[in-house]
Amino acid sequence: KAGVTQTPRYLIKTRGQQVTLSCSPISGHRSVSWYQQTPGQGLQFLFEYFSETQRNKGNFPGRFSGRQFSNSRSEMNVSTLELGDSALYLCASSAGTLVESPLHFGNGTRLTVT
Amino acid sequence: SQQGEEDPQALSIQEGENATMNCSYKTSINNLQWYRQNSGRGLVHLILIRSNEREKHSGRLRVTLDTSKKSSSLLITASRAADTASYFCATDGNSGGSNYKLTFGKGTLLTVNP
Numbered sequence: 001k002a003g004v005t006q007t008p009r010y011l012i013k014t015r016g017q018q019v020t021l022s023c024s025p026i027s028g029h030r031s032v033s034w035y036q037q038t039p040g041q042g043l044q045f046l047f048e049y050f051s052e053t054q055r056n057k058g059n060f061p062g063r064f065s066g067r068q069f070s071n072s073r074s075e076m077n078v079s080t081l082e083l084g085d086s087a088l089y090l091c092a093s094s095a096g097t098l099v100e101s102p103l104h105f106g107n108g109t110r111l112t113v114t
Numbered sequence: 115s116q117q118g119e120e121d122p123q124a125l126s127i128q129e130g131e132n133a134t135m136n137c138s139y140k141t142s143i144n145n146l147q148w149y150r151q152n153s154g155r156g157l158v159h160l161i162l163i164r165s166n167e168r169e170k171h172s173g174r175l176r177v178t179l180d181t182s183k184k185s186s187s188l189l190i191t192a193s194r195a196a197d198t199a200s201y202f203c204a205t206d207g208n209s210g211g212s213n214y215k216l217t218f219g220k221g222t223l224l225t226v227n228p
Contacts, residue, residue: 004156033215043202043218056214090156100145100164100206103216105156
């Protein structure tokens with residue numbers, strides 16, 4: 001089975017712009033989660049989707065949004081980028097409906113905001 | 115806020131030695147998971163231990179869980195240079211299964227010197 005695929009791998013944007021990141025989960029996995037990783041804050045949960053429904057959301061401003069499509073692929077969008085949004089954004093998929101199944105992570109999208 | 119906190123923050127050992135990392139968490143959990151991350155890449159799931167389990171083994175990995183102390187430890191035996199990575203514990207919280215996120219600690223950076 002192919003793993004979790006995230007595109008693009010690297011992205012450089014300017015303050016004020018918006019960005020869309022894409023994630024393709026492992027085939028058959030219906031849960032997709034997004035995490036932001038920074039040296040200072042570590043791994044922070046953004047949101048989780050299951051069957052196109054957002055089931056949980058972390059403590060991020062409304063500039064961070066996401067969605068999931070009927071084929072389980074997911075996108076996250078960040079509008080009005082700030083310097084502090086520079087981070088590694090990780091997507092993970094899971095086979096289980098509850099957090100009893102491990103997460104399978106992609107290699108992330110490295111976003112740099114200048 | 116971080117649910118899990120790893121200790122130590124960094125650990126440097128020689129090949130062949132054992133490495134022990136600890137994790138403490140704050141609230142009750144359904145399960146605790148350990149992940150590994152090689153530099154700049156996604157996380158890889160290592161082992162999941164449920165709240166009613168006390169010890170679990172997987173190859174050279176041994177995980178213990180003490181729910182009374184809200185702590186877990188990860189032991190890597192006979193370490194190899196390829197074990198060099200950051201190690202994270204993650205907890206799901208115990209919210210009757212309605213919590214679809216993992217909360218990660220800030221990790222332990224393990225360096226295994228050849």
